[in-house]
Amino acid sequence: MSVIIIAELSEKKIKKQSLEVISYGVALANQLGTDSIALVMGETVDNLSSLGKYGLKKVIHQQHTASMLSDNKLACRFIADVCTQEQAKVVVFSNSLLGKAVAPRLSVKLRAGLVTGAVKLPDTSNGFKVRKSVFSGKAFADVDILTPIKIISLNANAFEIIQQSDAVAEVVESSIEIGAGTLNIIETKKNEGNISLADADRVVSGGRGLKGPENWGMIEELAQALGAATACSRPVADSNWRPHHEHVGQTGVAISPNLYIAVGISGAIQHLAGVNRSKTIVVINSDPEAPFFKAADYGIVGDAFQVMPKIIEAVKNLG
């Protein structure tokens, strides 16, 4: 019996979100009195045995992925094989692109109930109740998984990364053959901008209050100084001031960074739905009545064009 944790790579390194899901899976395995095993798919420059410091006993590594990471049918079959081999009791994914693509398939294949968007460890005192985010972050639901095998996908920034010791994990190279699928990847394109919004720890976002695309310099400058990604409200993307992939909210990307700074955004309910899971929210708006202040932790009532340069300067002086 084991808890299988799907850990993902970005630029050949374990993602931060995957360290969260590893910490979650290890804590869950302890709670259930079983072992935790991470599964890493793809070429990596990380020393996987060092993942032992998060409490993992074992890491299974699949070096050759073929088109598996784009073809969820292949990924599902592979993960299902590993789960059978390791007698998986629980499988945990990040609620990431990969998790969204593969976990539902795996649920059917293993006949294992799935809860996506979990925000904490399950309550196993009576059943297996997983708390998940619903209504776009406006509420939680407790969902009982009724099947013997369980699958959970964990929201970003919902669980803290826990380093336990200097222990070393056993690394096993998988020898499972990945077959060929019928999907054909024609092209892959990277978005411009350095940090991907979904993985970003900090996000600086601009709204219609910035008047036009020519004024985004200060958003980008603050983002750069903070190591943050940039985002925007829907009308900003709709007017093509910014690329569509930056649109956050109910109908755009839903994010949950540690820090969200909203500049010239009114805080409409549909916008909040995509950002309300952020840990600290800062709002800069000239209108003291802007609804966003009700959802904010820190606020400045003021003209963005006056305030932003001083903030940028102060951040740069932080060192």
Place this chain on the structure above:
Amino acid sequence: MKILVCISRTPDTTAKISFTNQNTTFNAEGVQWIINPYDEWYALVRAIELKEKDSTTIIHLINVGNNENEAIIRKALALGGDEAIRINSESNDPFFIAQQIAAVAKDGYDLVLTGKETIDHNGSSIGGMIAELLDANYISLATKLDIENGNAIVGREADGGEEKISAPFPLVVSCQKGMAEARIPNMRGIMAARTKPLKVAEAVQSESFTAVTGFDLPPAKAGVKLIPADTPELLVKLLREEAKAI
């Protein structure tokens, strides 16, 4: 080309979220119901656009729900579906719902479209489950969909970018922003929808994998701490020392 579009009913995006019966039931009082925006704006409208390019395309709609869902099914028909089927069930278990849709979809559909998630359950799991039940390919979070030489050409969100994929049919695709431009039904569509077939079928036998046992609301925010506009550098200090966010 035969397309099956999955339509779900959700509370309006501005609906007040609260619960009754000791937090076990969504409080629907005064709530306006809409077609789940991802199903409507992206999945359904893209299907309609494909039909406008190739008039032999057939668009069927499917909803798993009770008869209160018929208003939004009629609206979807007014936008452009040819006919609809409602599977009479109150279940909210994704596997049970996927089984119902797969049982219909296996009857000669080339393409099954869903929204990327519903805005109430935020599950994002029905499409992948249908695909596995049909042993079909599944492309999640698609932003573009075209048909060329008997294959689907699909653009989808990938880590930090985009992927363009060619896939044979049958195929299941979950749709998000970028796929199509939202439309509103016109008078002709609304009139036509009244006489379009809306079949009702009973659910097929299926297991449920999960059960919702209760709901909760997040704790209220402590309240905003306002920083005077003439000392914005104080914000940076608080973010570092108090919030430990930078």
